Amino acid sequence: MSLIGTIDSWAGNPLEVGPMYPWVGFEVGFFLVSLALWICWMVWLLKTEGTVYLHEAQRLKQRDVSDVVGGEDDIY
């Protein structure tokens, strides 16, 4: 007998089979964990991106215009 699932045998009447995934009854918990991870990812992204652009802008400001536009690193 499955310890975590809803299916004990495929030999029964399939018309009576409902949800087939394991851990039935814990869906709200899975949802809350997934939602928290998704929100954390967005917050991490927004923070990281802001920091990267801040550093890059500061680095570029220390250089001459001719280095940034038309210099060795320039691609267009």
Next chain:
Amino acid sequence: MDNQLEAITVIFTEFYYWVTVVLMFLIHVGFCLYEVGVSRRKNMLHTLMKNAMIVPLVTVAFFFFGWWIYFAFQYGPGITGGLKEAPWALPWNELMGPHMGGQPRDDGLTAADTATWARLNGVFWAAFLLFSLTAASILSGAVIERIRSGAFWVIAVFVGSVTWVIAAAWGWSDAGWMVHTLGYHDAYAGGVVHGVAGASALAILVHLGPRIGRFAADGSARTFPLQNPWLVAIGLFLIFTGFWGFYAACNVPILDIDPEDGRLFFSATTIYLTPTTLSAVTVNLLMALASGMLMAYFLSKGDPFWTFSGGLGGIIGASAGNDLYHPMQVLLVAAVIVFCAFKLHYWVERRFKIDDAVGAIAVHGYCGTLGVVATGFILWGYPSSPAADSVAITPWGQLIGAVIVFWILGFAPAYAVGGILKRAGMLRIPVEVEIAGLDRHTRREERQQSQAIRTAEREHLIRIGWKDGGES
């Protein structure tokens, strides 16, 4: 399912939507190629990732709340009722997972719910998700080369999982309040997907501003040359291909028309459950594509970017009524709408200094919304739904519907979100980085790695006995 006819019908429907999902994925591939083809070399990786990450972010958001919004909001803000019960669309519901349709364990479900939704909930969800990805991707092209990815993804999730879904609930469902009070008709989502997304792009561009150098001091617009016309052409051809999936997904493939009259008559239907045929809409899609390309070629004097975009605009312009138009009507409607959208694009660009890098507002926003209005005249008097008390399609019903999708659900919410992001300093890339190129630091790291690898290779050759001339 305990009889063969029911099994064939249900499993055919399940497979039908699965095919539409695969085809519609090509729309996203096409948008990625198209945007990268338009971007300058210094921004290509940023452009690619900005669009590609729509897929995971909107997928998760649409699973969490988008699917439920579609069903729950169909009665509008208290217009024909309150929130509609839709337990099968909640993210924690058993019908969102593998299910054989037996007795429900969830208290909110009935046996009829599980029997109906067990095999179709997932493919319906996926088809709607692909519409969501399309809506978000439409925005993506307009804002390239200066928007922050994070800001864009917030907007993409908002449009892709909230605003267009509300538009669909209101005007693109058999119980939608706009259908039942205004007679709103938008069979292939010209307004609810393309109108909403195009108007949202316009709203974001108002806050975002043009790319540096786009407008001269005298106000005239400069044209950024296409960086890779081949990618643009392939991208748009893939989008065209994906539109067969898009159109097919807007239909129900097989249904007994009016099951309460006691007669059996099976047909494909629109999402409003009004009859149509896959054959008719396939012809109309091709005629709209042809007409749009011909008109855009004429207007742009053969410019490849506009010619391909015109084909897409033609399809979108005819979408609202393509379930019922004759192909000749499609030819004329698509041509007129592409003409209007093309002229409107340049007028808005000059008048408001709007820099829409890919013409998304014209192709999706103007064509989709004008198409909704045109349907009011061409299908004037047709019943909008199979209900006995169906409201007729009218020019004023379509006009009000067009205002709702473009301004109320498209422009206004995106303008609000864009404004918040701008105030928080999170909308636009810093000017130094924008000019230097959004890929600059990535490319610098790549170059450093390449040089380190080259040095290691040289040292390896010396170790195995090759002569070193002293050059590095």
